[in-house]
Amino acid sequence: MALRWLARASLLATSTGVVGVLGFSAAENSLEPVRPLAAFIRDCKKKNDDDATDNNGGGDKAIAAAKVVAERPRVLVLGSGWAAQAFVRDVDTQQFDVCQVSPVNYFLFTPLLPSTTVGTTEVRSIIESNRVIASFRNHSLSSRLAYILRMRTPREVACVEGEALEVSASEKRVRCKNSRGDEFDLEYDRLIVAVGSQCNTFGTPGVTENAHFLKSVRDANTIRGAVIDSLESASCITEATEKKRLASTVVVGGGPTGVEFAAELVDYIRSDLSNLYDEARNARVTLIQSADHILNTYDKKISEYAEETLAHANVDVVTNTRVLEVKESCVVVKDKKTGVVREVPYGVCVWSTGVASLPLTKALMAQASGNAQARARALRVNAGLEAMGLKDIWATGDAAAVDNPKLRAQLKDLFAEADADNSGYLDKDEYNNCLAIAARKFPQSAEHIRKVAKYFADADLDHDGRLSMTELDAVLDAVDKKTRAYPATAQVAAQQGSWLAHRFNTDDVGAGFIYQHKGELCYLGNEKAAAGLVGSGNQEVVLVGETVSALWHGAYFAMMRDQRMKLKVGFDWAKARVFGRDTSRC
Ligand SMILES: Cc1cc2nc3c(=O)[nH]c(=O)nc-3n(C[C@H](O)[C@H](O)[C@H](O)COP(=O)(O)OP(=O)(O)OC[C@H]3O[C@@H](n4cnc5c(N)ncnc54)[C@H](O)[C@@H]3O)c2cc1C
Incomplete structure (x- = not known):
């Protein structure tokens, strides 16, 4: 029970003959959890049981507390970049069991990476350990002081250094590989894909x-x-x-x-x-x-x-x-x-x-139902950052492409909802109301919708002081054409990671993610x-x-x-x- 994340690891270790991988000793049938996760479970026990006597969480009370902890949904975060770290910092670990997997055990401050190629900045200066972030998530002065004084603080997020090789969306399982080449599986209830991207060569030879x-x-x-x-x-x-x-x-x-x-x-x-x-x-x-x-x-x-x-x-x-x-x-x-x-x-x-997109992301897209991910440049997500055609998977940052639904497709509904007097036309107030409804329903386009608010007179092509459905169609078309995909930047990734954490904490999608x-x-x-x-x-x-x-x-x-x-x-x-x-x- 305690090894919730690693439920299948022993099976894999035995089936592949890699006995002893991850600290499991299949031969002796003694279950020794992989280090970081063991620490994670211990910390959770300590957190919930003041009477727990030692790090191994001995005593009935500790076991009972562990069971309570085990009932929290398991959130597996892939990556330790801008999106993943923003999520990890802001997610409520009282509500969720969080585990982060990344092939590198640090966060990289990419904007200063070009300056490290010439030594203006040193690479070690622009990285931060995942475990430090997991331990001092709020970066408060008191938590920093505790770190400086080498005081042990419970790590609220489990960190695993490993590369996610393959996601099985149907089995809710991720196969990972650590730096020694050992493979193991992690299970999840919710998966956050924040693996970033790779350089695009456009197939150029050499x-x-x-x-x-x-x-x-x-x-x-x-x-x-x-x-x-x-x-x-x-x-x-x-x-x-x-x-x-x-x-x-x-x-x-x-x-x-x-x-x-x-x-x-x-x-x-x-x-x-x-x-x-x-x-x-x-x-x-x-x-x-x-x-x-x-x-x-x-x-x-x-x-x-x-x-x-x-x-x-x-x-x-x-x-x-x-x-x-x-x-x-x-x-x-x-x-x-x-x-x-x-x-x-x-x-x-x-x-x-x-x-x-990385091969991992592409392989996951291929598992989506129907055409949900067809021709997408990255994992297509809705305004709530939920991967389309996949269950319990969210994507953020460079790995995600927020789907921009076309406003024109909703023309009739928007028009009908705004046409309060059922006249078949929208007066200026109804037009503004129509745009407000559209901005609520299409947060990705909100910025451009706000911009067209002042163009009522221009949209009124026949100058009769009201808009017909055809005239509104032209306005919505202009907004659709202006709405672009979010750029692949740290700004977008960090905002998405943080927004998703708050969405999980409050269980409220609200208007969806809106990039500032x-x-x-x-x-x-x-x-x-x-x-x-x-x-x-x-x-x-x-x-x-x-x-x-x-x-x-x-x-x-x-x-x-x-x-x-x-x-x-x-x-x-x-x-x-x-x-x-x-x-x-x-
Ligand atoms: C040199 C450079 C300079 C930049 N400068 C700026 C800038 O000034 N301003 C700006 O806004 N943006 C900048 N960007 C863009 C910005 O860094 C990216 O858009 C941002 O990093 C995307 O965040 P992310 O969290 O999606 O991915 P990343 O930050 O790339 O993080 C991806 C994480 O996933 C991990 N990962 C990869 N594969 C796997 C796997 N298989 N399993 C598990 N984990 C995996 C990686 O190790 C990494 O930790 C720059 C990018 C570069 C390369």
């Missing part, structure tokens, strides 16, 4: 073999080593063309990650590497973007300022260009306007062109940055320049919930500024 992705701690460390490795190699040869190639970096993808990496790299070259490597003085950084502009989802002013700033910093910004292939030492590109194909040599190539966009920031190098901040009335205020760099630093500093992370990052920034970045390769 990307996986030759380019570096920038998604994880390992990626950042590999890129950091590769940049130095290329320069060290360049310094050992005399042939000019090869020397130049090795000192060149190609960044594919002009989104925020690609731009910030290019910006950090040119800072690194200018401030640190040029003093130490002659080759670095001629180092080229080429940023390749398939669209007309880099940062093309941001305000036009930001895109233009970014292009200008990077060009000024000697970044070769190549737009309207598609990468056809990544070869071992060059990328083959095609100019979309002229059709000219050419090769761009590189020593290091970094690929950052959007996101795609707070704006965007991008570092552009040489102490310059750009920001689009959402002000009152959902208007975006665009700021660019050197002072915005302080805003960029301040905003990310404020986003860190862990005081220790703040301290370490602050120290890294000061260290890089005073002493320069560490250029050693270890």
Whole structure:
């Protein structure tokens, strides 16, 4: 009973012949639970039984308490990124047994990952242990103090370091693998899929073999080593063309990650590497973007300022260009306007062109009933973040695609509900009421629905002071066209994780998840940055320049919930500024 999560693990361990895996000893028939879960169960017992004498929860009272605990629904969370950690922090562990599984035992603060590729920030500064988060979920000063004083506090969430390999939605079971390669099964009552995404290669040949992705701690460390490795190699040869190639970096993808990496790299070259490597003085950084502009989802002013700033910093910004292939030492590109194909040599190539679903997510989508997940870019969820066509599964963050139902499909119902006097037309009050109903029913579109409220006169095409159903149809069509999928960002993921926890705690879906966009920031190098901040009335205020760099630093500093992370990052920034970045390769 106590091993609720691991009900099938013994079976698997025995059936696969892996006796002793997870601490089970099938031969002696003595059931020794896998460490983290045993600790979880012990902690729960202690929490519910003041008289429990030891960590093993001895005594009848402890057993009774464990039974009460065992009746809580088991919530299994896959992942330890933005969405998962927000959920874990906010979910009520008095109501739910929560277990978190992730192949890495930490949370990664991704916005600062590009800066770790050059040593402006160290990777250890931007990670936080899952177990620490699970122990000090509210990050209060008293819980921090308890941690500093090494006081034992009950961990309210069980943490398992393991990769989810496969979900059986029908059996409510997840097969996992730990870092030693041992496989085990975990059962759930509710499953939260927060596994994030992978880099999208769009099937371009040679990307996986030759380019570096920038998604994880390992990626950042590999890129950091590769940049130095290329320069060290360049310094050992005399042939000019090869020397130049090795000192060149190609960044594919002009989104925020690609731009910030290019910006950090040119800072690194200018401030640190040029003093130490002659080759670095001629180092080229080429940023390749398939669209007309880099940062093309941001305000036009930001895109233009970014292009200008990077060009000024000697970044070769190549737009309207598609990468056809990544070869071992060059990328083959095609100019979309002229059709000219050419090769761009590189020593290091970094690929950052959007996101795609992980195999685990795709396999889960395939288990959905009917066409619920057909042609979805990620797990399609409703406004309550519940995976469509799957039972008791919710998805958040990059792994989820919130379904945007079309308002037009509800035209007749909306019209009828708002037409209070049954006249067959909507006057201005009825129109506003219709939009209020629509905003309640379609929270994803609420922002755009609010915007069309002032266009009653424009919508009234025949100027008769009222709207017919056809005229309302045109308004709803305009809203449908404006409603986009949520972007794959930390902002969306964290808000969804937190919203879902509150939805579980209160058992109330309310109007569903509504994303509050707070704006965007991008570092552009040489102490310059750009920001689009959402002000009152959902208007975006665009700021660019050197002072915005302080805003960029301040905003990310404020986003860190862990005081220790703040301290370490602050120290890294000061260290890089005073002493320069560490250029050693270890
Ligand atoms: C370099 C970089 C910079 C970025 N900068 C910004 C920014 O400045 N602002 C912004 O808003 N967004 C930014 N983003 C995007 C943002 O990081 C993502 O949108 C966000 O991380 C998505 O959150 P998530 O919780 O869905 O996934 P993630 O944060 O990616 O977390 C996924 C988690 O799932 C785990 N996992 C993976 N596979 C499995 C499995 N099989 N089983 C169990 N667990 C698994 C992973 O280890 C990880 O812990 C950046 C992304 C990158 C890569």
